[in-house]
Amino acid sequence: MEVLNLLGYYIKxxxxxxxxxxxxxxxxxxxxxxxxxxLKRFSYIGDGLSHVAFGGLAVATVLKITExxxxxxxxxxxxxxxxxxxxxxxxxxxxxxxxxxxxxxxAFGYLLMNVFSNSANISGDVCTTLFxxxxxxxxxxxxxxxxxxxxxxxxxxxxxxxNRIFAITFDEDFAKATGIHVxxxxxxxxxxxxxxxxxxxxxxGSLLITALLVFPALTAMQVFKSFxxxxxxxxxISVFGALSGILLSxxxxxxxxxxxxLIYTVLFVIHVGIGKVRS
Amino acid sequence: xxxxxxxxxxxxxxxxxxxxxxxxxxNRGDYLCIVGMNGAGKSTLMKTLLSLINPVGGELKxxxxxEPHEIGYLPQQSDTQRDFPATVWEVALSGTITxxxxxxxxxxxxxxxxxxxxxxxxxxxKNESYRSLSGGQQQRTLLARALSATSKVLLLxxxxxxxxPNAMQQLYTITDExxxxxxxxxxxxxxxxxIEHATHVLHVNxxxxxxxxxxxxxxxxxxxxxxELEADDNRSGKEIA
Numbered sequence: 001m002e003v004l005n006l007l008g009y010y011i012k013x014x015x016x017x018x019x020x021x022x023x024x025x026x027x028x029x030x031x032x033x034x035x036x037x038x039l040k041r042f043s044y045i046g047d048g049l050s051h052v053a054f055g056g057l058a059v060a061t062v063l064k065i066t067e068x069x070x071x072x073x074x075x076x077x078x079x080x081x082x083x084x085x086x087x088x089x090x091x092x093x094x095x096x097x098x099x100x101x102x103x104x105x106x107a108f109g110y111l112l113m114n115v116f117s118n119s120a121n122i123s124g125d126v127c128t129t130l131f132x133x134x135x136x137x138x139x140x141x142x143x144x145x146x147x148x149x150x151x152x153x154x155x156x157x158x159x160x161x162x163n164r165i166f167a168i169t170f171d172e173d174f175a176k177a178t179g180i181h182v183x184x185x186x187x188x189x190x191x192x193x194x195x196x197x198x199x200x201x202x203x204x205g206s207l208l209i210t211a212l213l214v215f216p217a218l219t220a221m222q223v224f225k226s227f228x229x230x231x232x233x234x235x236x237i238s239v240f241g242a243l244s245g246i247l248l249s250x251x252x253x254x255x256x257x258x259x260x261x262l263i264y265t266v267l268f269v270i271h272v273g274i275g276k277v278r279s
Numbered sequence: 280x281x282x283x284x285x286x287x288x289x290x291x292x293x294x295x296x297x298x299x300x301x302x303x304x305x306n307r308g309d310y311l312c313i314v315g316m317n318g319a320g321k322s323t324l325m326k327t328l329l330s331l332i333n334p335v336g337g338e339l340k341x342x343x344x345x346e347p348h349e350i351g352y353l354p355q356q357s358d359t360q361r362d363f364p365a366t367v368w369e370v371a372l373s374g375t376i377t378x379x380x381x382x383x384x385x386x387x388x389x390x391x392x393x394x395x396x397x398x399x400x401x402x403x404x405k406n407e408s409y410r411s412l413s414g415g416q417q418q419r420t421l422l423a424r425a426l427s428a429t430s431k432v433l434l435l436x437x438x439x440x441x442x443x444p445n446a447m448q449q450l451y452t453i454t455d456e457x458x459x460x461x462x463x464x465x466x467x468x469x470x471x472x473x474i475e476h477a478t479h480v481l482h483v484n485x486x487x488x489x490x491x492x493x494x495x496x497x498x499x500x501x502x503x504x505x506x507e508l509e510a511d512d513n514r515s516g517k518e519i520a
Contacts, residue, residue, distance in 0.1 A: 039363055160382055167373040170363060171354065177329040178377045178428045179348030221364050225408035230364040 003251060010250055018139045019256075023242045025151035026203050027212065030196050031238030032158050034213035035220070035231050036169050036189060045083060046213040048098035049197045050206035051106040052079040058109035062116040069146070072198050079105075080194035085186055139202060147199050154192050161185065166227055203242070204257030215264035216241070222268075222275035237267055280342045281306045282432060282463060283328065289336030290320055290327045296335050297323040303481050303490040305432075307343060310454075310464040312473050314505060315483035321467050324483065325436060328465070345432060348377065350465075351425035353435040356417065361410060367420045368405040371396055374427030388427075395423045399453065415446030422453065432463040439470050451476055471509050 010016050037045055056075040060068035083098055139147075158165065167175045168185050176182045200209050216238035217230070224230040245260030252259075283305040289296040298320030305311055315321050326332045327339065330347045341347050351374075375388040396402040399419045404412065409420060418438065425433055435454070439447045447470075455476055458464050466473055474480060480496040482489040482505065489501040496502050 163373065163376055163382065163384065166365070166369065167376055170360065170365060170370065170373060173326075173329070173331060173354055174352050174374075174424070174428075175376075176331055177348065177350065177352045178374070180376060221362070224364055225366055225406070225411075227363075227365040227369050 006251060007247065015138065016250065018141070018144045019246055020243065022139055022144050022147040022199075023203055023246050024239050025148050026196070026200050027216075027238040027242035028235050029151045029154040029158075029192075030200050030209075030212045031216035031234040032154065032231060033189070033193055033196055034215075034217040034238075035234050036165065037193065037213055038217040038221075039169050042084065042098075043214050044095060044098050044210065045080070045193065046197055046200075046209040047207075048083065048102035049076055049080055049194060050201055050209040051102040051109075052076050053198050053201055054206045055105035055109035055112075058112040062112050069198065073195065076198050077191050077194035080190040080197075081187060084190035084193065085183065143202065147202075150195050150199060154196060157188065157192065161188070165189070170227075204260055208257045208261050211261040211264055212238070212242075215261075215268055219264070219268045219271045222271040223278070237264075241267060282309075282341070282343050282345045284340040284342070285337070286340070287337035288324075288327075288334055288339050290323045290332075291335045292323070292332065294335050298483055298485075298488075299336065301337070301481075301483070301488055301490075303479075305463060305465065305479075307431075307463055308458070308461055310458050310476060310478045311466070311481060312477040312479070313465065313467045313481045313483060314469070314474070316508065319483045319485060321483050322436070325434065325467050328434060349429045350432045350434050351429040353418070353421055353425045353433065353438060355436050355440070356414075356421075360417075363410060365409045366406050367396070367401060367409060367412070367423075368392070370409055370420050371405075371423040371427055374424035377428070392423070392427050395426045398426075399423050413446070414442055415449060418442070418446070418450065419453075426457075426462075430462060432465065433457065434465045434467075436467050437469060438466065439468065439473070447472075471505065 011020075034046075037043060053072050053076045056072035057068055059075075060071040063071070065071055079101060083101065164175075164180060164185055167178075167180060168182055172182055197209055200212050204212055216234040219237050220230045220234035224233055241263045242260055245263045246256055248254065248263070249256045249259040281304045283303075285301050285303045287299075288301040288303075289299040290301070291297040301324065303311075313321055313324065323332070327334055329350055329352055371392045372384055372388065375384065375392060378391075379385055379388055393402065396405055399422060401416060401419050401423065404416060404420075409417060412420065422433075433454075438450055438454075442450065451472070454464055454466070458476075466477070474493060474496070477493050479492055480489065482496070482499075482501040484501065484504075487501075489496065489499055491499070
C-alpha cells in the first residue's frame, strides 16, 4: 500500500512522466531491432555504436553545442551504415570492425573531454554518459517528443516492410536472388539502429545498451516458434522490463540502467527455464 | 533460344576470374549437374547464375521467357538459420514476396504456398518451428520456398551434403518428379549418384571444362577424373574414421 502511495506521489512529477513515456517507446523499438541484430549475429553492434555516440558527445561538449543530438545522431548513423553494410570485408571481419571502431571512439571521446573540457567533474560527466545514471529523469519535453517520434517512425517502417525484413533476415542471398533490393533495406535498418542507440543512451547509458537490444530478443526466442511471435513477445518483455526498472529505481533510489538490466536478466533466466520444461 | 546460355563466360570477384571460358546451355526441361573440385568455381558460377554477382567476362544470356530473378534457389543451410525462430509457413511464404508488389501477402500467394507444402508432404508441419525439424524436413521447407518463388528453374546447391541416405534418396525422387513436371533443374553437387538423374553435365575444371549430355560425360576423361577423386575422398574418409 505504502509503495502504491509513493508511486502515486512520484507519478505526478512531469520528469517522472517523461521518463516513463520515453522509456516505453525506446524499449519498444530497441527490442524490434534487437531481434534482427541478434539473428544476424550483430549483437555487439549496440555496444560499438554507443561508444561512437560517446565520442560524438565529447565533440559536442568541447564545441559547446547544446543541442548535442545534432552532432551525435549523424555520426552514429554513419558509423551504423559503415558497420552493417560494409562491416564484413575480406580484410576485417564484422565483429573485429565493431571492436576497433568502439575503442577508437571511446578513447578519442575521453581524450577530448579530458583535454578540452572546462567542467570541474570530468569523471562524473563520463560516468553519467557511460551508465546513464539519471539522464532519463532529466529529459525535457523536447527530448521526449524526439523519442516518441523516432520510435513511432521505426515501428511504422517495421510494420510496413515486415515481410521483406523477415525474408532478408532469414536468408539474404535468397532474398537477393528473388530480386529484393537487399542493400536498400539493410541501409534502412542501419539508420534505425543508429538513431535508436542514441536515444537509448538516455535510458541506460552507453555501456548497458547491448542489454536493451539483446535480452528481450533472446528471452522471446526461448519460448516462441514463429518470427512474428518472437517479435511481439520481445516488445512486450522489453517494455515490461523498462517500466518496472524505472519504477523500481525510483522507489529504491538505484541507478535506472543497471536496474533495468538486472530485471532483464531475471526474466531471461525464467524463460530459459520455461523453454527447458516445455521441450 | 535457351533459358540460360553461357558463352566464353568468366565468373569471379572484383574483376578477377575464378573460372573462365565456360560454354554451356540450359534448355527448358533440362536437368543439369554442375560438378568439379573444390575451388574450381562452382559456387562462383552459381552466384553468377542467381545474379548475386556480375560476370567478369564473356556472355551470360537469359531468355526463352525466363527472367533473371526467376531462378528458384535452394541454398546450403547457414548457421544463422539453425536457431532462427520461424515457422515452416513463414519461411515458405517468404518465397512469394516478389510475386506481388503489395506489402502484405495476398490470398493467392497463401493458396500457392499451401499447394507447394502439400506437394512436398510437409503441410502438416506448417506451424512447426523450422529449427526443430530434421535436416531433410528443413530442406523440404526451403524447397517449398524456392518453388514458391518460381516454377521454371530450380538451382540446388549441394543439396545432399549432410543428409542421411534415406533423406538423400527422397531428395533425388522429389527433384526427378519436379523435372518430369517440366521444372528445369540445375544441381551443384559432389555426389556421383546425382549424375544418374541428370540429362546434362557441366564439369568445371581449372584448365579444361566439360559440357555435354550425360552419356557423353560418362565416356569422357573428366568422368574418370571425377571417379578417382570420389574414390580418394572415400579412402581418406575411411582413414579418418
